[in-house]
Amino acid sequence: MTPIHILVIDDEPQIRRALRTILTEKQFRVSTAANGEEGLALAAAEKPDLVILDMGLPDMDGLHVCARLREWSAVPIIVLSVRDSERDKVAALDRGADDYLTKPFGIEELLARIRVALRHSAQAGGKEAIVKAGDIVIDLARHQVTRAGVEVKLTATEYKLLAYLAANADRVLTHRAILTSVWGPAEADQVEYLRVYIRQLRKKLEPDPGEPQFLVSEPGVGYRFLTQPGALAGH
Amino acid sequence: MARSSLSPITRHLRRLPGLLAAFALAAALSIVLDAIQPAPSLPVVVMMHLFLVGALASALGWVAGLTAALASAVLINLLFIPPRLAFAVTRTEDAALLILFLSVSLVSIPLLGRAQSSLRDARARQRELTHLYELITALAGQRRESAIARTLASHLREALQAQSVEVVIQPDPKREAVIACAPDNAAPDGQPDDVVPLMTPRGLLGEIHLWRDTGAPLSDSTGQLIRAAAGQAALAVERAALAEAQTRAQVLEESDRMKTVLLSSVSHELRTPLATIKAAVSSLRSGAVSWDAAARQELLAAIEEETDQLNYLVGNLLEMSRIEAGALKPQRQWCVLADILNQTLRRLQRASASHAFEIDVSEDLPLVPVDEAQIGQVFANLISNSLKYAPPGTAIAIRAQAKADQWLTVSVANQGPQVPAQDLQRIFDKFHRVTAADQITGAGLGLSICKGIIEAHGGRIWAENLPASSPYTFAFHFTLPLTLNGLRHPQLPQATD
Numbered sequence: 001m002t003p004i005h006i007l008v009i010d011d012e013p014q015i016r017r018a019l020r021t022i023l024t025e026k027q028f029r030v031s032t033a034a035n036g037e038e039g040l041a042l043a044a045a046e047k048p049d050l051v052i053l054d055m056g057l058p059d060m061d062g063l064h065v066c067a068r069l070r071e072w073s074a075v076p077i078i079v080l081s082v083r084d085s086e087r088d089k090v091a092a093l094d095r096g097a098d099d100y101l102t103k104p105f106g107i108e109e110l111l112a113r114i115r116v117a118l119r120h121s122a123q124a125g126g127k128e129a130i131v132k133a134g135d136i137v138i139d140l141a142r143h144q145v146t147r148a149g150v151e152v153k154l155t156a157t158e159y160k161l162l163a164y165l166a167a168n169a170d171r172v173l174t175h176r177a178i179l180t181s182v183w184g185p186a187e188a189d190q191v192e193y194l195r196v197y198i199r200q201l202r203k204k205l206e207p208d209p210g211e212p213q214f215l216v217s218e219p220g221v222g223y224r225f226l227t228q229p230g231a232l233a234g235h
Numbered sequence: 236m237a238r239s240s241l242s243p244i245t246r247h248l249r250r251l252p253g254l255l256a257a258f259a260l261a262a263a264l265s266i267v268l269d270a271i272q273p274a275p276s277l278p279v280v281v282m283m284h285l286f287l288v289g290a291l292a293s294a295l296g297w298v299a300g301l302t303a304a305l306a307s308a309v310l311i312n313l314l315f316i317p318p319r320l321a322f323a324v325t326r327t328e329d330a331a332l333l334i335l336f337l338s339v340s341l342v343s344i345p346l347l348g349r350a351q352s353s354l355r356d357a358r359a360r361q362r363e364l365t366h367l368y369e370l371i372t373a374l375a376g377q378r379r380e381s382a383i384a385r386t387l388a389s390h391l392r393e394a395l396q397a398q399s400v401e402v403v404i405q406p407d408p409k410r411e412a413v414i415a416c417a418p419d420n421a422a423p424d425g426q427p428d429d430v431v432p433l434m435t436p437r438g439l440l441g442e443i444h445l446w447r448d449t450g451a452p453l454s455d456s457t458g459q460l461i462r463a464a465a466g467q468a469a470l471a472v473e474r475a476a477l478a479e480a481q482t483r484a485q486v487l488e489e490s491d492r493m494k495t496v497l498l499s500s501v502s503h504e505l506r507t508p509l510a511t512i513k514a515a516v517s518s519l520r521s522g523a524v525s526w527d528a529a530a531r532q533e534l535l536a537a538i539e540e541e542t543d544q545l546n547y548l549v550g551n552l553l554e555m556s557r558i559e560a561g562a563l564k565p566q567r568q569w570c571v572l573a574d575i576l577n578q579t580l581r582r583l584q585r586a587s588a589s590h591a592f593e594i595d596v597s598e599d600l601p602l603v604p605v606d607e608a609q610i611g612q613v614f615a616n617l618i619s620n621s622l623k624y625a626p627p628g629t630a631i632a633i634r635a636q637a638k639a640d641q642w643l644t645v646s647v648a649n650q651g652p653q654v655p656a657q658d659l660q661r662i663f664d665k666f667h668r669v670t671a672a673d674q675i676t677g678a679g680l681g682l683s684i685c686k687g688i689i690e691a692h693g694g695r696i697w698a699e700n701l702p703a704s705s706p707y708t709f710a711f712h713f714t715l716p717l718t719l720n721g722l723r724h725p726q727l728p729q730a731t732d
Binding site: 085086087104106175191192195196198199202209210211212217218219220 | 539542546566568569570571573574575577578594596597598599602606607608611724
């Protein structure tokens with residue numbers, strides 16, 4: 001079996017060295033590029049399975065690299081950013097990035113994000129019909145949600161929201177992406193709808209709605225439906 | 236412009252009523268005298284006319300006087316000197332009287348006219364001086380260019396009875412000009428009638444643009460008045476610039492001092508975790524000691540904690556520089572406060588394990604319009620502060636409640652030492668620390684950042700020593716408005732579709 005190929009685009013030599021060492025140790029094949037042009041050329045030549053992209057590159061904005069990659073490729077992109085600004089992350093996600101990490105990050109976190117992104121790109125043909133998180137089971141084919149074997153009654157909108165989150169399990173979804181998908185493009189800015197329905201869903205699904213384990217908010221960015229609570233936490 | 240080409244005609248038309256009045260009065264006098272029976276003697280008629288000419292010259296100026304004199308001479312000749320209704324003088328005595336009338340008129344008219352106009356000038360100058368004095372008084376207190384321009388424009392307009400006055404102040408061509416106009420802020424279209432520069436020894440500071448109804452050239456005295464006013468205004472602008480430069484110098488000096496304090500504080504703060512990291516890493520790398528598994532874990536945990544501390548410190552520095560630069564613009568949207576707190580607590584999990592937490596922040600509180608990341612930072616800073624000052628093993632309580640559906644009040648209470656009353660306000664100042672700097676880590680920025688963020692959200696933050704009856708000793712409180720742009724979050728129906 002050929003190893004999974006990861007392309008790291010980052011201008012910091014220390015980061016490239018660290019990621020190359022760690023990811024190679026984890027049985028990935030790693031290529032590195034120090035700027036956007038080189039990264040785009042390598043991506044076209046080597047067709048990596050996943051791209052780790054730094055937002056602050058010397059020759060072009062990471063957002064731009066992201067958009068250029070998306071013109072011809074569906075390769076999963078994980079964005080690294082030192083900017084602690086939620087708007088940059090949201091912009092990258094809205095331009096096709098799959099996930100983000102803010103530097104500095106723990107390596108377990110990065111590996112978890114890589115696993116999720118690879119899982120989703122492998123499923124791109126046909127998604128899992130059944131998503132499990134703790135004792136919650138969401139059957140996307142039969143539109144059925146059970147908790148500890150008991151069916152949970154959801155309204156149509158609640159189900160639509162949960163189904164969208166579950167179909168993208170463990171990935172971060174921006175407020176805008178969720179609102180557009182569930183309520184339609186006209187409601188893309190009505191974050192308060194989302195707040196109210198997430199609150200309802202938590203009441204029906206979470207063991208402790210005050211401290212949600214599955215329907216987790218990413219402040220300023222969006223929501224993540226975690227199938228394994230704690231696996232992605234601690235960033 | 237059409238206006239300026241018309242103005243010579245208007246100028247003559249303005250004299251027309253005076254001329255007509257003079258002519259009419261002379262005619263009326265002649266007709267009345269002619270009607271009186273028995274007819275008055277010629278000397279009486281001439282004296283009466285002379286009186287009229289004198290009166291008109293002093294009241295309406297020399298043009299009216301001259302008109303009246305000429306009209307009177309013609310009428311006297313026609314009506315009172317035989318042969319009647321003919322331009323002829325037969326008697327030497329009549330001719331002498333007529334010539335005498337014309338001579339006296341021609342000699343006295345200019346004198347009377349000038350007396351009249353100098354009286355008018357004197358009154359005008361007095362009025363102008365009064366205005367100039369008022370202008371100087373009004374300008375004395377002005378420290379801003381916009382106020383100076385406004386004051387100058389309105390005073391000049393009133394003093395000159397001008398149609399419109401525009402004042403443009405632009406001491407620095409690179410900066411946008413300050414423009415004021417009287418009345419109401421719109422200058423008329425077209426070229427102004429007069430342009431007066433605002434000059435100081437340093438150079439041109441701006442211009443005064445005048446639009447006047449008369450269109451006549453400015454008289455000497457009015458010109459002097461405007462130049463005097465312009466001089467005063469230019470001085471006021473200079474004064475304002477000097478005052479501003481001085482304030483700026485003071486601010487720079489203060490910020491310089493702050494930067495020095497910050498640098499020394501920050502380099503100390505950065506070195507402390509770096510020292511730990513360096514020591515731990517070099518120990519692990521050195522082959523001299525073979526560490527057992529537990530010791531290795533201990534050292535690695537220390538490295539990770541210290542990197543988190545470094546990251547937290549850098550984050551606060553960044554936030555502080557944003558606040559300083561006025562770039563802290565909250566991206567407010569409707570949020571669930573409990574979500575923000577949960578995320579923050581998750582982030583601080585490792586650091587906060589030493590204390591017990593008692594949380595009462597319901598997820599059912601009204602949505603609050605805030606910048607999630609910034610309010611997360613406020614929670615992180617307040618919790619970090621409590622973790623630092625309250626001894627390990629004690630409890631930290633975080634509570635939030637809605638007040639009158641207008642405000643969310645949040646408190647973070649701990650069981651740490653109380654703060655002297657006089658310091659309760661000052662702990663939110665930059666670099667202020669109640670205890671000696673070396674005992675507690677942190678650059679003294681955390682609380683001032685909280686203040687910056689909460690105030691940018693339109694809220695208030697304060698600290699309080701709690702009474703002995705409370706299980707806690709010290710608390711931070713802050714408020715957040717529940718309205719965004721004056722609007723409350725619309726009450727959504729309980730998700731029923």
